[in-house]
Amino acid sequence: MREITDEIKKVIVGKDEVVDKVFTALLAQGHVLMEDVPGVGKTTLAVAFSKALGLDCKRIQFTPDTVASDITGYTAFDRAAQGFTFHSGAAMTNILLADEINRTSGKTQSALLEVMEEGACTVDGQTYPVPKPFSVLATQNPAGSVGTTALPVSQLDRFMLRLSMGYPDREAMKSIMSDRSEGDPISAVKAVCSAEKLIKMQEKAKAVFVDDSIYDYISALCEATRENELVSLGVSPRGALALCRIAKANALYRGREYVIPQDVRDFFCDVCTHRLILSPKAKLNGISAEKILEEILIQIPCPENGEKKK
Numbered sequence: 001m002r003e004i005t006d007e008i009k010k011v012i013v014g015k016d017e018v019v020d021k022v023f024t025a026l027l028a029q030g031h032v033l034m035e036d037v038p039g040v041g042k043t044t045l046a047v048a049f050s051k052a053l054g055l056d057c058k059r060i061q062f063t064p065d066t067v068a069s070d071i072t073g074y075t076a077f078d079r080a081a082q083g084f085t086f087h088s089g090a091a092m093t094n095i096l097l098a099d100e101i102n103r104t105s106g107k108t109q110s111a112l113l114e115v116m117e118e119g120a121c122t123v124d125g126q127t128y129p130v131p132k133p134f135s136v137l138a139t140q141n142p143a144g145s146v147g148t149t150a151l152p153v154s155q156l157d158r159f160m161l162r163l164s165m166g167y168p169d170r171e172a173m174k175s176i177m178s179d180r181s182e183g184d185p186i187s188a189v190k191a192v193c194s195a196e197k198l199i200k201m202q203e204k205a206k207a208v209f210v211d212d213s214i215y216d217y218i219s220a221l222c223e224a225t226r227e228n229e230l231v232s233l234g235v236s237p238r239g240a241l242a243l244c245r246i247a248k249a250n251a252l253y254r255g256r257e258y259v260i261p262q263d264v265r266d267f268f269c270d271v272c273t274h275r276l277i278l279s280p281k282a283k284l285n286g287i288s289a290e291k292i293l294e295e296i297l298i299q300i301p302c303p304e305n306g307e308k309k310k
Helices: 002-008 016-027 042-052 068-072 106-118 170-179 195-206 212-227 237-253 261-275 280-284 289-299
Strands: 032-035 057-061 073-078 083-088 095-099 120-123 126-129 135-140 161-163 231-233
Touching (some): 002 016, 016 042, 016 135, 016 195, 016 237, 016 261, 042 057, 042 095, 042 135, 068 073, 068 106, 068 120, 073 120, 083 126, 106 120, 106 135, 161 261, 195 237, 212 237, 212 289, 237 261, 261 289
Parallel strands (some): 032 135, 057 095
Antiparallel strands (some): 120 126
């Protein structure tokens, strides 16, 4: 597994943690929302992953005139066949890069929601499963709101992680400029995996052992978000399941067959930040969701026996 992320890191410089987390989400069969300013490498990250994993990747640039059929596909009458033929949309791929997802209409976003949750597209009453493995890597720009449509809470809940790449440091920036002075290094990324191998790794992640104390810990963390006076809407059961799945995938990536508390802590904020709706009191006092979650991690006792193997 390390050879996969090492291949990505040839292109994505100085963002090792982000690369590791995106790969862990793919192991957990999750979707990732990259919220960041333009030009920091979000699209490059998605393309690099598709190449290193040997997967098919399609990109759809969301605009106000993007329609649901662009995602799901459509049926049209085929004169030669004397019948209706299905023409697949962008979702018929392994990695769907949904660029600037918040710049399209709610109707179009709802079409993507079904694909993310069900792993299938329904067109004219007929359901078409998407290829496996399948994950959505979506991007949105938090700096500008002109022409954007906020993602509904139900759709945000479908994203396993929300990540931010941020600007590279000075040394990484020098390396990026040097690497790209004579060409695009993404062309040098080699396929070191395949769809079949990734599916097997995903099955292994599902089989990772979770002790009852870890289940109790995840439940306590999520319950604390719902009981916090600064939170109007806390983490849903879907969010708790996502935290459990990503913890199992993280354990596998770290070379273990069992989950420890640190696997949960590593991803708690990434899984839960976008699932919270803050109270007016929190907004008035400038308290962020990240700050609330960090306080919850301090308050909830960490189990001692999580490292016990089955």
